[in-house]
Amino acid sequence: RLFEQTLAQQADKPRWVFLEGPPTANGRPGIHHVFSRTLKDLFCRHRSMTGHAVSRKAGWDTHGLPVEIEVEKALGISGKQDIEKFGIENFNARCRESVWTYRQEWEQISGRIGYWLDYEHPYVTYTNDYVESVWWALATLYKKELLFQGHKILPYCPRCGTALSSHEVAQGYEDVEDPSVYLALDLADAGDGRVKRRRIVVWTTTPWTLVSNAALAVNPDLNYVEVRKNGRDDWSLVLAESRAGAVLGQGWEERWELLATHTGRSLAGQRYTRPLDWAAYPEGNNQIIVAEDFVSADDGSGVVHMSPAFGADDYAAGQRHGLSFLQPVNARGEFPADMPVVGGLFVKKADPLIIEELKKRDVLWKAGTLLHPYPHCWRCRTPLLYYARTSWFIKTTAFKDRMMAANNAVNWNPPEVGAGRFGQWLENNIDWAISRDRYWGTPLPVWVNDADPTERQVVGSYADLAAFSGRELPADFDPHKPYIDAYTWPAPSGTGTMRRVPEVIDTWFDSGSMPFAQWHYPFENAEKFRANYPGDFIAEGVDQTRGWFYSLLAI
Incomplete structure (x- = not known):
């Protein structure tokens, strides 16, 4: 257990924070993962050998279309009608199981190439603690008037039946x-x-x-x-x-x-x-x-x-x-x-x-x-339609200049990626369409009065949910659909019932929340979060400039 020994020996050394991009374990690792993990290990090992504490926390991305589509294939079904006929509860249970299909292969390939990663204490995006931290972030954005509902033309996948974000579209041109x-x-x-x-x-x-x-x-x-x-x-x-x-x-x-x-x-x-x-x-x-x-x-x-x-x-x-x-x-x-x-x-x-x-x-x-x-769905390869829909957005245009200034402070290698591909992407930034009309994902924590849709409450914690609903959360509480939608309560205005909107959120928001959600911040581990934020090093494929890198910066 040499890795564990190095962690113990360097625990009191200056921290050098490495952020590990979370793969989805219902897909097998490929040769390109070997290359990227070799680079990551090279830098992390060097820093560890030069007197730094490098924790290397593993992570698993467990929500979203990548998971849902593989489960549809396994079940021999296709599309939302088939899913709802099968049952959302049953479908999401299969999704929860599916995300671990190839976990052993991921861990084995890491071991075979000598890539040190802490698989014993990973962050997992479907866990209750992680979801609660994501809810906190969304509620914070809502309080700052940065989370809003709008009617816009959006890139839309007719097979998956959901709108997509601009950074998802950027990964699917053919x-x-x-x-x-x-x-x-x-x-x-x-x-x-x-x-x-x-x-x-x-x-x-x-x-x-x-x-x-x-x-x-x-x-x-x-x-x-x-x-x-x-x-x-x-x-x-x-x-x-x-x-x-x-x-x-x-x-x-x-x-x-x-x-x-x-x-x-x-x-x-x-x-x-x-x-x-x-x-x-x-x-x-x-x-x-x-x-x-x-x-x-x-x-x-x-x-x-x-x-x-x-x-x-x-x-x-x-x-x-x-x-x-x-x-x-x-x-x-x-x-x-x-x-x-x-x-x-x-x-x-x-x-x-x-x-x-x-x-x-x-x-x-x-x-x-x-x-x-022409843009295609990044997961199912169906041609997208540009379709007028009501959706929920994060007003990233409101802090575009801050994102560009932060990007300019990053030491990109090669530099032209930061100034060119990513910098130009930020120049043309549009509001992030964050809601998805799907099933297996972090539920959007917005409750709306069924008698007056202008009356809304955004739940930022499980304590909020218990207080609003007047119900104690059970020990086996599951914040996912369909269970979360059973939580309703009388509208504060006195007329109508508060019901959760049906959407889940973009899985890229999950992974972009990892700097704080991996610690269940702000509900605990505040010191660990502060000690590990911001990150010092990240290395992924260039496609992530319009995926994970963007969501990390925006959130």
Whole structure:
């Protein structure tokens, strides 16, 4: 037990704090773990040999989609409907067992390569003590008005049935071939009468979103040309001047007559006919051209199709212009069963049928394909949808400057990772979507009045839970679903009942809480926490710059 002897001998030496990234033990270790653990051991061993106390506490990441998906596979089920039919209590029990499937292999590989790690006193993210510390952190954020509920466009996995955070999305991009579709939509304004039909050219790589089209966007400061084919007076096309060559072909000036040049600002307010009319518009403005600065002439036609339910820029523009919000897609990414042509289909599978329908309606200008990186679920590899949802967020944008200053104080090796990949990531930081519509995870400790959703209580400890609910917690108390949802109590306002929201939290928040949660801080071990915070050394794969490194810094 040489490792234990070194710990005892160096106990009174200056501390050098190493943070061990927690693996999930329902997956086998790979050769890349050998490499990273060799580097970790090299630095830890050197510090120990030069007169430092290096504790090397092991950790296990035990919640979240990585666990749930493996259990689904083992049970031969897929998706939330199957899970709920199997039973949340039974499913979570299997998840709890699953996280230890390959624990022995992880410990064996560490021993075989001589990687010293304290496996006898690990931190485990599903334990009651760890969960309570995470609740404390969330309650603290809520008191500081940094935890809030909002309705935003989020990256959403239709197979897993949950929204994901931006740092999860960053780990799942794949090069895919998507449709590249140009439409020619009729303008209501007849213009000066030189043509019988005026049309505007619109580009999209997501034909399925055309079902919910509400507007078209142009850049107010771009020039747009209106052209007709030589010798023809039946129709004209409007598109960005700088994109004419790409859309109409090189040498287009010889084949097309220039009728007029418009600014994007002058096109704003004009009306057009939408390409598909399968869903009725709710209240709001629709079939109108709006001016937006985000429209570029780098690709497409310089005219962007707007669907406020399925894009962050579209959603924001919809709010500014009062556009109709049309979301004819369910949480599984399927169109309604009674919708013409595409009823019941997954949206991506509907693209070919929609393109064919556009051709029949004489609004398809041309169609091709485009190879580009597209985000996929980091665990199940399903293509993500950008989907308007209500979710809970941590307002990381409120302390972006603090995170950037802290990052600048880190001794990165190589330096360009900190200044480049991670630093640029922080520059573009957005609020952290923290809630997950799943089952096996730390429950979000927010209770809401079922008669008045504005009345909320955030539980920051088990003592809070007992006090609020008026119930003594049993010796075998389990804070996970479904047991935690049995804790309800009369609303303080006197009307309604306080019930927990159904979500669990992002598993990256669990692992990012390890500096304090591993000690059950602030409920005990305050001295141990202070002695081991902040960390001195961390070494992981570069992918963790947008995973664990980010969650550690943000929390």
